[in-house]
Amino acid sequence: MIRVAIVEDQGEIREGLRALISGTPGYGCVGAWRSMEEALAQIGHDVPDVLLADIGLPGMPGTEGIRLLKQRYAALPALMLTVYEDDERIFEALCAGACGYLLKSTPPARLLECLQEAVAGGAPMSPPVARRVVELFRDFRPPEKSDRKLTPHEARLLGLLVDGHNLKTAAAEIGVSRATVAWHMRGIYEKLQVHSKSEAVAKALRSRMIR
Numbered sequence: 001m002i003r004v005a006i007v008e009d010q011g012e013i014r015e016g017l018r019a020l021i022s023g024t025p026g027y028g029c030v031g032a033w034r035s036m037e038e039a040l041a042q043i044g045h046d047v048p049d050v051l052l053a054d055i056g057l058p059g060m061p062g063t064e065g066i067r068l069l070k071q072r073y074a075a076l077p078a079l080m081l082t083v084y085e086d087d088e089r090i091f092e093a094l095c096a097g098a099c100g101y102l103l104k105s106t107p108p109a110r111l112l113e114c115l116q117e118a119v120a121g122g123a124p125m126s127p128p129v130a131r132r133v134v135e136l137f138r139d140f141r142p143p144e145k146s147d148r149k150l151t152p153h154e155a156r157l158l159g160l161l162v163d164g165h166n167l168k169t170a171a172a173e174i175g176v177s178r179a180t181v182a183w184h185m186r187g188i189y190e191k192l193q194v195h196s197k198s199e200a201v202a203k204a205l206r207s208r209m210i211r
Contacts, residue, residue: 002119005031005048007039007065008081009057013104017052017081020108027112034058036065047073050118055082055089063089063096067164070097077118081106085128091198094133096164100124150191157184161201 004021006029008014014032021029030046033039037059039051051069055062066078079100080093093101099118102111103126114124125133150158153174160170171181185197194200 001028003030003049005051007053009034036060051078063092067096088198101129
């Protein structure tokens with residue numbers, strides 16, 4: 001049996017997912033919470049085979065919760081189930097450790113298949129999301145060679161962003177203020193010739209700047 005946990009703040013959707021999963025042979029719901037804070041506090045009592053989580057949650061965003069859960073349970077596959085399909089959230093989710101990204105319009109039968117794929121080591125994505133990922137990586141070019149290399153602080157900050165941190169958590173990890181992080185980000189943007197965090201992360205991944 002595939003043991004699934006759910007993090008979804010909308011009660012109707014959460015209970016619908018629970019009913020779908022528990023009512024399908026070969027699947028079982030071992031936990032359903034409305035926030036990442038609740039999931040982080042309780043998931044250790046019965047670690048699932050796969051996690052299905054929303055992004056737009058009250059309190060901690062789903063992407064931040066995934067990052068923390070992956071630190072505790074590195075082998076736990078985490079699937080995002082959301083209405084968002086913008087570049088920023090897709091990159092944040094995948095960099096935080098999500099193995100797949102599904103839209104809430106995904107048909108129930110396909111959703112169950114995606115849970116199976118995730119447990120088997122796959123990376124299921126809704127077709128519009130998969131197209132966005134392909135387009136993003138196709139459009140990004142390796143950074144031009146430059147004599148101006150990233151400073152150690154800039155490289156460490158960029159590495160944290162690649163690992164799924166946001167600017168706030170990166171500042172806490174490094175032990176500096178948000179203003180200091182913003183100052184370093186300006187240097188990163190200028191040297192990589194980008195204009196956003198997601199572009200900086202994509203360029204770092206494509207050019208293998210961060211080891």
